Amino acid sequence: MHKSLKCDADEAKQWIKDRSAKLTFEGKEEKLMSFEWYLNNDETEATLIESVEDSDGLKQRFENLMAGPLVPEWSERFELKYMMVFGNVMKDVIE
Numbered sequence: 001m002h003k004s005l006k007c008d009a010d011e012a013k014q015w016i017k018d019r020s021a022k023l024t025f026e027g028k029e030e031k032l033m034s035f036e037w038y039l040n041n042d043e044t045e046a047t048l049i050e051s052v053e054d055s056d057g058l059k060q061r062f063e064n065l066m067a068g069p070l071v072p073e074w075s076e077r078f079e080l081k082y083m084m085v086f087g088n089v090m091k092d093v094i095e
Contacts, residue, residue, distance in 0.1 A: 003078035009043035012077055016046075019073060027064055031057025046078060055090040062093075 005012050016037045024035050031053040038047045052058045065071060 003046045007077045055093045059093045
């Protein structure tokens with residue numbers, strides 16, 4: 001996912017560390033292989049790269065995000081520019 005920051009870069013970094021990474025790690029999603037945030041050089045845009053084993057893992061990831069507290073917090077700090085999904089994804093996951 002590629003996003004523009006709506007907040008100060010220091011606030012975004014703190015939120016990523018204290019909320020996003022912490023809650024994702026605590027979620028213990030078995031099929032989540034990696035979860036990495038990057039800020040561009042001028043710290044105005046962020047990229048989140050997540051790797052999951054398969055479509056079931058992606059579906060679980062989306063369901064957990066929607067059920068948890070992070071989506072409203074995320075939308076206060078970031079504007080989604082685009083999202084790319086690679087690999088063979090089941091139709092129900094795409095929908």
